[in-house]
Amino acid sequence: MKLLSKIYNGIIFAFLYAPIVVLIVYSFNDSKHRVKWGGFTLDWYKELFHNELIMEALWLTLQIAVLAAVISTIIGTMAAVGIYSMNGRLRNLMMGVNNIPMVNPEIVTGISMMLMFVAIYRATGFLRPGFLTLLLAHITFCIPYVVLQVMPKLRQMNKHMYEAALDLGCRPVPAFFKVVLPEIMPGVITGALMAFTMSLDDFVISYFNSGASAQNLSVTIYSMTKKPITPEINALSTLMFGTVLLLLIIVNIRQVRDLNKQKERR
Amino acid sequence: MNEKKIIELRDIAVSFDGEPVLKNLNLSISDGEFVTLLGPSGCGKTTTLRIIAGFITPDSGDVFFDGKRVNDLPAYKRTVNTIFQRYALFPHLNVYENVAFGMRVQKKSNQEIEETVTKMLELVNLKGFEKRSVAKLSGGQQQRVAIARALANNPRVLLLDEPLAALDLKLRKDMQTELKNIQKSLGISFIYVTHDQEEALSMSDTVVVMDNGVIQQIGTPQDIYNEPQNAFVADFIGESNILDGVMLEDYLVEFFGRKFSCLDAGFEKNEPVDVVIRPEDIDIVEPVKGHLTGLVTNVTFKGVHYDTIVDFKGFKWLIQTTDYYPEGSTIGIVLNPEDIHIMKKSAYSGMFGDYSSYSEEFDELGDAVAAAEAEEEAEE
């Protein structure tokens, strides 16, 4: 039975990683054909870095991801703190609102924001589709991830710690920064990392909210799939895979450390 | 302890989710007094403490510090400090910084902080622990850091919310003595919350017994024990046999068809009363020599004494005695006037004092439930 389960798991994992492995292997393929093997080369990586279109898109994507991560983390952490001290009905309402972007089909979220920006533009002439609209959209779908990471940390915290700070004469806002924030920091950071990754990777919402000048990486790749595709894409995939792998490992190590700290405290 | 009232609670009422938790509470604390709020889980003692600390605003009534109304004064401006049940130390700071926290908020000089922290750590016997991480300390050590942290702020009143509940028995007893000593040496008021009556009796100058949001009795430990005012107090503190009786006239009470002299007066002629007799006060003699005779139905060895359940015409008494009387034997008892205590009838009459359902397991069950409920209450 155990052998059966190992084999089964192996098949599933192979299924999950097959395409990725293909991408990685062929990123080193010395041949114009996407799938015929022609020898090992790093040329595609060099081509990648010379491809202005992709590089610009990458730069834009990074900018958006960092900004979205930072802003959504601030708003999201404050939201979690506020919602945590709300009573039943209000809290349910807020959490319901928080869930909307996560529960709605992405395409609906994407077009709904697009329509709003269009409406605003038609009415006022402001907010042309571009960097700003893209950023606003990204921040919006990132916030729920932050909230969902910080809330559990707030619950785990000993409630009396904040009261103890007040009790010792600290005003509410400094007390938050001195006592609560250090405690929830693991959640805040994981939330920020998640927001960053979600933004980096986003396609659907960006697709509907980009401007001619503001296309993120995924949208750029999509527009490239219409023409003959070059293996630079494979090189790009490999690099992205490496980055995400690194990020995930970091998140994981942090979680292990955090778990151990929790255990020590009991 | 002088008579100056530093804290006064007048007509305090608080409800949570529509449920009244405190009903018309009146209480005053004197300077230098060790007051204990004692009662079962849910009686409102922690709520009272939190009102004094400033974490809860009463729905009605007033809180006075030194004669000034402080209802609207937030917690961080009040000169009281709290010891929380699970200590609530700051895990990301070491012992020194935890104790120094309040002083850093007040922007005291580094020198002053150093002096005070050292003094406080010595006071709680934690000298040399400055650099330690609080997560690695034992329960008792964490407790003492919490005390040092609160006292470093030089409060007029220290509030303690069941601080010893999480410690094991031996440590608890040691800490009780230490806390009492600290209070005496500093001369400040301690307001102590617990459901453990032994703790209350051993440490306090004044005990406030509460049940269901209402103060049942306020008095010295001796008063509370020897002169309980109603069946609840009589049962909550120590063990009591509580019977129905009639006060024929001053110093004379009748129960079980017999007249007994006692030391209480001030009741109406022929007033129905609750009669309290402590199990350890009952003398067992030969049946012929006794005021009453009964049948031993159950004997449990408790180490210090035997818990002996005796049936007197259907009513079961608990007698604590160092002599062994086997089950099934008939015994007689003698009741001296000073062992009989009379109380007015109250809403609690008839609820306590009969040992028909006595059993060791029930006792322990009761304790376990109380402990679990206490934990839950403390979680709020």
Added chain:
Amino acid sequence: MKSRTAATPFALWMGIFTVVPMAIVVWFAFTDETGAFTMANIAQIWQYAGTYVDSIWMGALATVICLVLAYPVALSISRKSENMQRTMVMIVMLPMWMNFLLRTYAWMSLLENNGLINQFLRWLGVIGADASLEMINTDGAIVLGMVYNFLPFMILPLYSVMAKLDNRVIEAAQDLGSNNWQVFRRVILPLSAPGIVSGVTMVFVPAVSTFVISKLLGGSKYMMIGDVIETMFVGDGCNYNVGAALSLVLMVLMLLCMSMMRKVDNGEDELGGMMA
């Protein structure tokens, strides 16, 4: 903590960027280009009824396949040691966080007529040197793409719930005489129900509403509702009003399906717990 006001920026932001857009969708759905009220857009929905049905059918199919494939994996991970669990969860999560466009795109390389799989089959001799198994641009490819993309989203919630299953409950069942199959059917399966609901929730909605997968792997032969909506907003045939109506109906349909599922389960922050 009286710090409710900390959530004000959040409430404002989400109000403006989540709630208002929804209202605007509704507005567009019920008006025409001039802004006048009309039900014409909604009426046009009937044209696409078939597409809705197809999409829901394919989404459901993909969801069920995901569930069946994911369940044993989740179960076996949850029985492993803590360190193994963490590693395996990471292995499962990693593809999820890779750009899904690129992953889908990679399947193209595999499924194409000159793709790897066909090359492999030719090499094996299963098919002739000139022949190829028609895999890409079929609805099978779309379902495959969906299953591939969403499998981790099914594994993780299942695993998350199973990991919290107290081993002692299983031991108690065995102690009372149940064999492995009975333990599974009577104890593990019912207790993993919240995970099943979570996983289905996380897979069904994206599966039904996808448009990239159907475009890349199905060509223009198979239009799912996502594709239709996309054409309404991008390119020549665009009609915001009809597009809004289509989106509105899609949203309502998904809400209906989800609330039917909520009745089965109470789960609240399951999403958050799974995300960690």
